[in-house]
Amino acid sequence: MDRVRRLVILGGGTAGWMAAAALAKTFGPQLKIDLLESEAIGTVGVGEATIPTIQWFNELIGLDEAEFVRATKATYKLGIEFVDWARPGHRYFHPFGRYGVDLGPVPFHQRWLKACAEGLDRPLSAFSLATQLAGANRFAKPTNEARSILSTLGYAYQFDATLYAKYLRGLAEAGGATRREGKLETVERAPDTGFVTALTTDRGERLEGDLFLDCSGFRALLIDGVMEAGFEDWSHWLPCDRAVAVPCARVAETTPYTRATLRPAGWQWRIPLQHRTGNGYVYSSAFLSDDEAAATLLGGLDGAALDAPRFLRFKAGFRRETWRKNVVAIGLSSGFLEPLESTSIHLIQSGIAKLITLFPDRDCDPGLARQFNTLFGRDMDGIKDFLILHYHATEGHETPLWRHTRHMALPDSLVDKEEQYRRAGRLMLTSDELFREASWLAVLEGQGVRAQGYSPLADTLDPTLNRQQLEQIEAVIARATPTLPRHDDAVAALFGALATAV
Numbered sequence: 001m002d003r004v005r006r007l008v009i010l011g012g013g014t015a016g017w018m019a020a021a022a023l024a025k026t027f028g029p030q031l032k033i034d035l036l037e038s039e040a041i042g043t044v045g046v047g048e049a050t051i052p053t054i055q056w057f058n059e060l061i062g063l064d065e066a067e068f069v070r071a072t073k074a075t076y077k078l079g080i081e082f083v084d085w086a087r088p089g090h091r092y093f094h095p096f097g098r099y100g101v102d103l104g105p106v107p108f109h110q111r112w113l114k115a116c117a118e119g120l121d122r123p124l125s126a127f128s129l130a131t132q133l134a135g136a137n138r139f140a141k142p143t144n145e146a147r148s149i150l151s152t153l154g155y156a157y158q159f160d161a162t163l164y165a166k167y168l169r170g171l172a173e174a175g176g177a178t179r180r181e182g183k184l185e186t187v188e189r190a191p192d193t194g195f196v197t198a199l200t201t202d203r204g205e206r207l208e209g210d211l212f213l214d215c216s217g218f219r220a221l222l223i224d225g226v227m228e229a230g231f232e233d234w235s236h237w238l239p240c241d242r243a244v245a246v247p248c249a250r251v252a253e254t255t256p257y258t259r260a261t262l263r264p265a266g267w268q269w270r271i272p273l274q275h276r277t278g279n280g281y282v283y284s285s286a287f288l289s290d291d292e293a294a295a296t297l298l299g300g301l302d303g304a305a306l307d308a309p310r311f312l313r314f315k316a317g318f319r320r321e322t323w324r325k326n327v328v329a330i331g332l333s334s335g336f337l338e339p340l341e342s343t344s345i346h347l348i349q350s351g352i353a354k355l356i357t358l359f360p361d362r363d364c365d366p367g368l369a370r371q372f373n374t375l376f377g378r379d380m381d382g383i384k385d386f387l388i389l390h391y392h393a394t395e396g397h398e399t400p401l402w403r404h405t406r407h408m409a410l411p412d413s414l415v416d417k418e419e420q421y422r423r424a425g426r427l428m429l430t431s432d433e434l435f436r437e438a439s440w441l442a443v444l445e446g447q448g449v450r451a452q453g454y455s456p457l458a459d460t461l462d463p464t465l466n467r468q469q470l471e472q473i474e475a476v477i478a479r480a481t482p483t484l485p486r487h488d489d490a491v492a493a494l495f496g497a498l499a500t501a502v
Contacts, residue, residue: 002362005032008199008209010184010222012037014048014161015331015348016215017168021061022352024175027359033177034207036184036199048164049077049258049271049342050156052096053434057349061171066494071167073274074159076256076487078134080342084262085447087396092446093257094341095130096154097142098438100473106458109441113425113454115467124445126474128438129153132481134257139487149476156342158258158271158278180205184216187226195326195364196226210362213355214329218314218336223329229321231335237388237408238316239401240266240338244293245280245310249303256487260340263296264288264399269339270302274491277302282338287401314338318380323369328355335380340390343383346434350379375432382433385414386443393418393447418449425451 007023009016012035020035058065068074079095086092100108112124125131129152133139142153173179182201190197198208214222223229235241250272259270266283281297294309318335322328330351337343354375358368391405392414410418420426421444427437444450485493 003030004210004360004362005030006209007031007033007211007213008207009033009035009213009215010199011035011215011217011331011333012165012169012179013215013217013331014165014168014345015217015333016213017165017172018057018345018348019213019215019330019352019355020172020177021168021175022057022349022356024172024177025061026356029176033172034180034209035172035177036180036182036201036207038181038183041183048161048345049080049158049269049339050345051342051434052154052156053346053349054156056353061168063171068167069157069159069491069494072157072159072163073276074157075254075272075274076139076490077156077158077258077342078130078139078153078256079258079442081134081257081259082262082390082443082446083259084397085260085267085390085394087394087448092442093125093128093131093134094439094442094446095125095128095134096156097128097130098152098154099124099441100127100470101149101152102146103469106455106461107427107437109427109437110425110455110458111461111466111470113451114458114461114463115470117454118463118467120467120470122470122474124441127470127477129477129480130155132477133484134255136481137253137255137487138481138484139256139490140484149473149480158273160273160275180207184221187222189226193325196222210326211360211364212327214327214333215331217332220319220329220333222327223319223322223324223333227321227324227327229319229324229329231315231319232317233315234317234337234384235315237384237411238338238391239284239286239404240282241313241315242285242288242290242293243280243282243312243314243338244290244297245278245312246294246297246301246308247276247278247306248301249306250275250277251303254487254491258342261300262394262397262402264397265293265401267340268297268300276306280339282340284401287399318377320377321369321373322351322376323372325369326360326364328372330355334376337380337383337387340387341383341435343434347379347383350434351376378430378432379434381413382430382435385411385417386435386440388414389418389443389447389449393444393449395448418444421449422452424453424455426455 143150182203185202186200188198261268265288269280271278322334420428
């Protein structure tokens with residue numbers, strides 16, 4: 001077997017160091033890993049919010065949670081609060097974890113829809129422990145005990161992206177990866193295959209490789225600049241193409257969730273960390289100037305700004321050929337979907353996971369690349385539809401951006417999902433979609449896409465017993481919520497356990 005022995009990663013930041021850490025851990029000394037980055041080139045990282053799939057990556061690289069939370073100034077995240085999206089003055093919560101509990105073959109939300117049709121007047125949020133904990137600034141980890149209401153929880157993290165990349169770099173280098181300082185100068189290719197064979201730096205260093213990862217961010221220096229893989233533009237559905245970000249001082253107890261607040265030309269994020277709060281305004285340059293965006297952001301901070309505003313430019317979309325020949329794009333070089341549902345880190349680890357599973361020999365069998373591109377494309381398409389739902393299903397916002405998104409033509413796949421949910425509360429998802437039933441349920445209901453009926457399967461339920469069971473679940477959640485730790489106490493307890501272990 002002619003195995004890949006030399007891997008070259010172009011670019012550091014979150015994507016580069018996640019890839020280096022995971023591949024060093026997976027393949028060990030049999031794979032020589034060089035990562036080229038330059039101190040002179042900044043990274044996009046302005047603060048990251050994640051989703052629960054990050055737990056898989058943390059397990060893969062053998063990450064110690066307490067050390068990680070301390071090193072990256074992380075906080076726990078139970079979900080995302082959406083303010084003013086469905087209509088002005090309205091809030092809803094997208095929780096991590098499940099609604100209700102598993103009570104047999106009838107999905108829980110169908111039980112709830114049937115009970116509502118028969119007179120129950122309780123919101124879906126009352127049946128989510130994650131939602132209730134978030135509203136009380138409390139936190140608990142899920143348990144594997146199926147009979148415990150804690151088994152319905154999921155969680156992720158919010159952390160400083162720059163500190164995260166630094167932390168991962170330490171793990172990657174400990175695993176044998178080597179960092180090379182410098183900027184890319186030239187790219188050498190094999191004349192017969194078109195494969196990349198080496199990168200030369202501005203310092204004259206030559207990095208030979210069998211496989212190359214493009215983690216160069218929006219510049220996409222290899223996948224676009226060399227391989228000329230095309231870009232599928234989704235900005236007609238997701239028109240925001242700018243962001244301005246600024247950290248501010250912490251002024252209150254930590255909220256264990258990210259907040260997304262609708263603004264006239266986009267939306268504003270709030271990501272609470274241990275040492276500061278991250279803030280940003282994602283907007284469309286067609287409807288708002290940079291100066292106006294910065295002024296809006298600075299005028300809506302919790303505390304004093306800790307730095308000057310930073311501006312980012314991007315375009316929604318991705319490359320159907322994320323892997324071409326012996327170049328694989330990971331992170332922003334593969335495409336970009338705005339951070340509304342905190343999917344950036346997931347898409348990095350999704351690419352890494354697929355690469356590990358389909359890891360090639362030196363000939364880079366084109367069939368592996370096709371499979372990688374197909375699977376990654378499904379990831380992107382599913383997330384795209386989920387994000388478009390947020391923009392489309394709004395009312396009462398009459399600025400040009402929101403009129404456009406409310407009336408724009410939708411992808412057929414999203415039209416089908418909305419129609420099926422409206423008709424009978426059916427969630428038409430494929431097995432490999434990232435966002436599962438609870439997520440779609442939260443956003444469909446939260447944005448005002450309401451089910452008009454329920455599945456015939458729910459008619460097999462005894463109405464009285466079904467309602468009693470729902471009321472019991474709500475009561476268990478209500479009793480459990482005030483008994484669980486406040487978020488900041490949970491973080492302090494984690495550090496206490498770390499100090500005891502040391």
